[in-house]
Amino acid sequence: MYPLSIKNLIEVISRLPSIGKRQAFRLVFYLIRHNEIRHELILKLNDLNKNIKICHQCFLPFEGANNLCDICNNPKRLSNIICIVEKEIDVFSIEQTRLFSGTYHILGHLINPSDINSYNTLRLDVLEKRIKNLPEKIAEEIIIAVNPTTEGDLTAMYLERKLKNLAKKITRIGRGIPTGGEIEFADEETIKNSLFNRR
Ligand SMILES: [Zn+2]
CATH class of the missing domain: 1.10.8 (Helicase, Ruva Protein; domain 3)
Incomplete structure (x- = not known):
């Protein structure tokens, strides 16, 4: 019609x-x-x-002549401290606090318990390769910054298990964010607090 x-x-x-x-x-x-x-x-x-x-290293969209985004390309950012987030907008929420001097890894999605394939598409192979290319071949810290929802918790547990040999310490933020809430919608102060209180 x-x-x-x-x-x-x-x-x-x-x-x-x-x-x-x-x-x-x-x-x-x-x-x-x-x-x-x-x-x-x-x-x-x-x-x-x-x-x-799309940045080869962290998957952040960017503009310009480089191969990497402005964060990965910045020598002042610590490449051995990696914050794992679900989506691009979470990077912008954390960047707004200006408290984080490490780099990111964007998963693209969380694990969906009813979709077996969602375990394999978190781009962890890229992350692993990147960590093995560090001078120390191990990350100083991996910060898991996914939402405190059922899927977020499941993803965090999976990441902790998968990445345990790739970092000296694995921490999680997002606990200050109300359960079921989203980093995307949290205010700057909440994100600041959860960055300070990560464990
Ligand atoms: Zn990047």
């Missing part, structure tokens, strides 16, 4: 997280009515396509 180009766009947009079919419908018809936003969106998506690279 709808033209194919509308149908196709609705299909793509409804694949985005937290957007259902109904919302996708609304967005697409909004874009059809508003030429300016539509054109701007096309330009910005093109820019994103052209300019954004």
Whole structure:
């Protein structure tokens, strides 16, 4: 009943997280009515396509001529202190506190107990290789900063077991964040406290 180009766009947009079919419908018809936003969106998506690279080391998206992101590339950041987070936005939440001088590893997702495959796609091979390339071949500290949810706790336990020979000490933050809460939505003060009180 709808033209194919509308149908196709609705299909793509409804694949985005937290957007259902109904919302996708609304967005697409909004874009059809508003030429300016539509054109701007096309330009910005093109820019994103052209300019954004993913850091080989920590998986943070970045722009520029380097192969690594600004954090991994910064000689002042400690490459032997690695903070493991679920997603990109968690890096920005922690960076805002300006308290952390180490580097990151972005998992991309947490372990989902009903998906066996989710254990194998945490990019731990990249992390392991990176630690083995350190001068000491072991990390000084690995900080696990995942949300204190059921999946976060399961992921943290798995990481502690998997990485125990790769770091002198493994700590966890996120305990100051209310149970079931998310680092993404925690305020700066809460994140600061949980960084100070990691254990
Ligand atoms: Zn990086």
